[in-house]
Amino acid sequence: MSNPILLKQAHLVNEGQINVVDVLIKSGKIAKIETHINEPNAYEINAEGKYLLPGMIDDQVHFREPGLTHKGDIFTESMAAVAGGITSFMEMPNTVPNTLTQELLEQKYNIAEDCSLANYSFYMGASNDNIAEVLKTDPRKVCGVKVFMGSSTGNMLVDNAKTLENIFQNTPMLVATHCEDEQTIQKNLTHFKSQYGEAITPEMHPLIRSAEACYKSSSLAVELAKKYNTRLHILHISTARELDLFDANIPLEEKRITAEACIHHLWFNEEDYARKGNFIKWNPAVKTKSDQEAILAGVLANKIDVIATDHAPHTLAEKEQNYLQAPSGGPLVQHALNALLELHLQGKLSLMEIAHKTAHAPAICFNIEKRGFIREGYWADLVLIDLNDPFQVTKLNSFYKCGWSPFEGDTFRASITHTFVNGVLAFEKGKFKTNQTGQRLTFTK
Numbered sequence: 001m002s003n004p005i006l007l008k009q010a011h012l013v014n015e016g017q018i019n020v021v022d023v024l025i026k027s028g029k030i031a032k033i034e035t036h037i038n039e040p041n042a043y044e045i046n047a048e049g050k051y052l053l054p055g056m057i058d059d060q061v062h063f064r065e066p067g068l069t070h071k072g073d074i075f076t077e078s079m080a081a082v083a084g085g086i087t088s089f090m091e092m093p094n095t096v097p098n099t100l101t102q103e104l105l106e107q108k109y110n111i112a113e114d115c116s117l118a119n120y121s122f123y124m125g126a127s128n129d130n131i132a133e134v135l136k137t138d139p140r141k142v143c144g145v146k147v148f149m150g151s152s153t154g155n156m157l158v159d160n161a162k163t164l165e166n167i168f169q170n171t172p173m174l175v176a177t178h179c180e181d182e183q184t185i186q187k188n189l190t191h192f193k194s195q196y197g198e199a200i201t202p203e204m205h206p207l208i209r210s211a212e213a214c215y216k217s218s219s220l221a222v223e224l225a226k227k228y229n230t231r232l233h234i235l236h237i238s239t240a241r242e243l244d245l246f247d248a249n250i251p252l253e254e255k256r257i258t259a260e261a262c263i264h265h266l267w268f269n270e271e272d273y274a275r276k277g278n279f280i281k282w283n284p285a286v287k288t289k290s291d292q293e294a295i296l297a298g299v300l301a302n303k304i305d306v307i308a309t310d311h312a313p314h315t316l317a318e319k320e321q322n323y324l325q326a327p328s329g330g331p332l333v334q335h336a337l338n339a340l341l342e343l344h345l346q347g348k349l350s351l352m353e354i355a356h357k358t359a360h361a362p363a364i365c366f367n368i369e370k371r372g373f374i375r376e377g378y379w380a381d382l383v384l385i386d387l388n389d390p391f392q393v394t395k396l397n398s399f400y401k402c403g404w405s406p407f408e409g410d411t412f413r414a415s416i417t418h419t420f421v422n423g424v425l426a427f428e429k430g431k432f433k434t435n436q437t438g439q440r441l442t443f444t445k
Contacts, residue, residue: 004031005425006039010047010384013351014054014374015360023052025380028423033376047384050417051351054359054374055087055381056337059143059260059366060176060235062312062329063089065111067096072313074108075115076401077333078438081311082117082426083399084334085383085416088371088441089118090143093125094156100130105142109440117426119371119381119438123176126167128160135170139445143366144174144233149181149217157182168224168232173445174366175225176233179217180284185209200323203273206285211239214284218242225257233365236262236310238284240294246303252364260306261295263336264406266343268292278319278326279406282310296348299357306365307357309336313402331400335393335407341385341414367444379439380423389415397430 005025012021012033022037023030058081064072074091081089091108093099099108105124112120121143126134134145147167148156158164159182167175188208192200200208218234222245225232237243237259246259268280269289280286298304312329319326340358343349363372370378391397393407419427424436 004039004042005420005423006037006042006044007047007052007384008044010050010052012052012374013355016352016356018051018351023374023382025420025423028380030374030376030378030380033374045384045418049386051385051387052374053085053351053355053383053385054372055383055419055421056085056358057088057362057368057372058086058308058311058333058336059090059233059306059362060092060262060308060310061089061333062092062094062310064313065095066107071315072331072401074112074120075117076399077311077313078116078118078120079432080331080399081333082419082421082432083416085337085385085419086333087118087381087383087419087421088120088368088438089333090121090123090366090441093123093146094148098127098156099123099125100127100156101133102136105137113437113440116438117432117435118421119441121441125156126158127156128158128163131163131166131170134167137173139173140443141440142173143441143443144176145171146176146178148178149221164224168230169228171230174231174233176235177221178235178283179214179221180209181213181216184213184216188213198322198324201273202277202281202323203270205273205281205323206270206287209283209285211241211287211291214239215241218245222257229256232257234259235308236260236265236284237295237298237304238265238287238291240291243294243298243303246298248302252302252305252361255305258305258365259298259303260308261299261304262308262310263332263339264310264330265292265295266299266307267339268406276406278321278323279330279404281323281326281328282312282330283328300349300353305357306361307340308362309333313400315402316404319404330406331398331402331404332406334399335405335412337383337416338412338414339407341387342412345387345413369442369444371441380420382420383416384418385414386417387414389417391415
């Protein structure tokens with residue numbers, strides 16, 4: 001952090017504007033933003049014609065450590081994230097063992113401190129019987145509490161009504177929910193098994209994990225949040241119907257109920273199962289084209305506040321099993337921003353909207369200290385983008401430990417040329433430039 005870095009003549013995309021400026025980085029932070037800066041001792045990077053955005057803050061990833069490190073680990077997946085312009089992540093508690101105690105939560109922070117190339121936070125997990133541990137969570141040091149109101153691994157399905165009431169009534173920080181009604185899913189699964197036995201195909205996934213299952217659970221979460229004035233954040237909205245639950249007219253800073261969309265629900269729809277199969281099997285499921293279009297419309301209308309990944313790697317061998325055995329989830333952090341930039345080049349999203357939904361809004365929703373904006377005095381978490389540098393996604397140029405990407409074979413027209421984490425040039429033109437680790441996120445709560 002001791003050497004100043006000067007970005008020259010970048011198209012700065014920040015807080016609803018694009019301006020051509022110089023940006024000076026000193027001691028890990030943004031020291032100066034001006035039309036022209038002269039700093040003789042700085043390392044200069046010519047950013048002419050390129051776009052500088054705040055690094056993406058991904059509020060939902062599964063990096064698989066501890067316990068599932070054959071799929072991914074904090075080091076490998078944070079590398080892939082940095083290569084994709086993600087400078088901070090918030091990781092989920094359904095690792096092995098599940099993160100259901102303060103001791104297990106702190107162990108994950110210790111791992112990240114040693115090896116994560118990106119900044120990090122970890123959710124405290126809720127179960128049917130750990131409310132005492134949940135209430136010990138420090139809101140200034142932890143991003144939130146995660147509640148699986150639908151299927152999960154281990155002991156993380158919270159389906160006890162009294163427990164849910166207790167969590168929503170007493171948790172003094174953000175509660176993030178996975179919303180799918182388990183009874184509805186099991187009823188649908190039983191129906192399809194009776195018709196098809198073991199021959200169920202991925203095309204049936206959105207019918208089993210249906211729109212009804214999503215809405216029933218999401219509406220319950222909203223009902224509880226309104227009853228107890230809970231700070232609720234509903235993850236990975238996948239249906240058009242759920243958009244009716246959210247209010248676009250409240251300023252983000254004042255919202256008590258917010259929502260997230262994920263890359264795969266913006267990019268894929270049910271027509272893609274024929275060629276992608278289990279490789280786009282996620283929970284909640286990728287659904288209809290009209291759902292896909294409604295989710296994008298919800299993002300643009302500010303009914304959906306944040307765009308994230310739900311990065312959840314599995315091995316090729318696991319995904320190549322038949323539908324009933326193949327796990328849900330896929331790797332996304334390296335190519336999420338590229339996919340959003342492709343939507344921009346298709347005329348569907350502006351660069352200002354991308355910066356807002358991937359950086360500004362997560363910083364506001366989670367009250368993250370001095371990140372998410374390109375402002376003097378803020379940490380220099382930045383990504384430099386070339387909108388005219390196409391590349392094709394292959395196994396060879398993907399950094400995920402699991403060794404595959406749902407975007408394989410796709411060509412993106414924009415590339416990430418540089419990623420800065422806390423003012424350190426971490427990634428440049430396909431190569432990692434440092435082994436310096438990121439920082440623990442802190443929150444103004």
